[in-house]
Amino acid sequence: MSISAAQVKELRDITGAGMMDCKAALAETNGDVEAAIDLLRKKGIAKADKKAGRTAAEGLIGVAAEGTSAVTVEVNSETDFVARNESFQDIVRNVAKAALGTDGSSEAVANAPYPGSDKSVADTIKDAVGTIGENMSFRRSAKLSVGQGAVATYVHNSVDESLGKMGVLVGIETAGNADAARAFGRQVAMHVAATNPLSLTPDEIDAAVVEREKAIFADQARASGKPDNIIEKMVEGRLRKFYEEVVLLKQAFVINPDLTVEKALQEAEKDIGAPAKITGFVRFALGEGIEREEADFAAEVAAVAGS
Structure with a gap:
């Protein structure tokens, strides 16, 4: 063909x-x-x-936090020049602020009231295109909440603490000290920014992805000419290594590579003063997938x- x-x-x-x-x-x-x-x-x-x-799109990632919730949003522009424009930056900050009052879905945020206006987020951005003179669009959003504890935020390549080229949220559920939980959560968010894990736990990885990896590992192992029982052990070892590379809790913690993120969380519980659990994470990189x-x-x- x-x-x-x-x-x-x-x-x-x-x-x-x-x-x-x-x-x-x-x-x-x-x-x-x-x-x-x-x-x-x-x-x-x-x-x-x-x-x-x-990555093709320019623009900014924005984050905002309030209480036990935080959001991250992406607003795109055609050029990085516009992304450095203060009016554009204010728009992204306000979109993130508007997102806090929603469930975090992109549709809900687009239709949410823009702060200080009787227009929606989507209509406000549409109007701003004529003012700023360049095409802009609200692309996506996500929200993370915990019952008690904190949702930490981190912005990479930042314009300020709430705007940049990448935004990460990490939820820490705990009855302990929320400030300590947030401080540790920010370290984990920095880790997530650097490593881009696929999931929080091994169970959350799509079963089809795991089976595909196992099949590839098995084919690679057979090429070595080893017997089937050895191949099986080789595949198990490669799968464990795969999890250590892509599963957040199993990864070596970038702040202290001698510990996994899971072990680092156990150490952090001493400062938090109570058991703690990482409930989830969100990582937005500007323009990814475009x-x-x-x-x-x-x-x-x-x-x-x-x-």
Whole structure:
């Protein structure tokens, strides 16, 4: 079958593999991108944690907290120049403030009253396009709450403490000292910003993802020529390593790599003064999942198409 340039580009963006490797893998799997990803990984060409999509959107991530709740929002602009505009920054702050009064869903925030106005968030942003002179859009939002304790926030590449290129929320449920819980939660939020975990616990990872990883590990192990009972143990070991890489509680804590996040939480309970539990996290990176056109990609495609 014919392999399109778009398919090659998609596989290349996901895996980070070379153009020719991607084209060959797609040809071998009859254009099945998921199967091609697995094939490249089995050959050791692709990395498991390479993410699809390239950051294209500019704008800002905003966070806001109140009581035992916190929110994060993303508002996009066409250029970073506008993101540095104080009027745009005020809009993002107010969108985050408006989000605190909702359930945090993007639809609810878009329809929420904009602070100090009789218009909705969505209509206010639409009106601001004419004033600022550049297309803008409210993209998404999320809210995290705990019954008691604290929801910590962290902003990376920040304009100020509430605006930046990445926003993270971490919920700490505890009957102990809320300020101590928030301080530890902020450290965990910094960790989440750095490591981008897939889930809080192993059980929260999609079973299909786990089975897929096991299948890939098994194929890699069989290539070593080991007997089945050894292969099974090798797969179990690789799966444990996989969890240590992508599950928040199992990851080595970036603040103190001698501890896992789970163990660090147990240590933090001494300052908090009561049992504590990480209930969840949210991580928004500006423009993630939005593809950016690469200026030199046409030449690469032309080279592959002609091969």
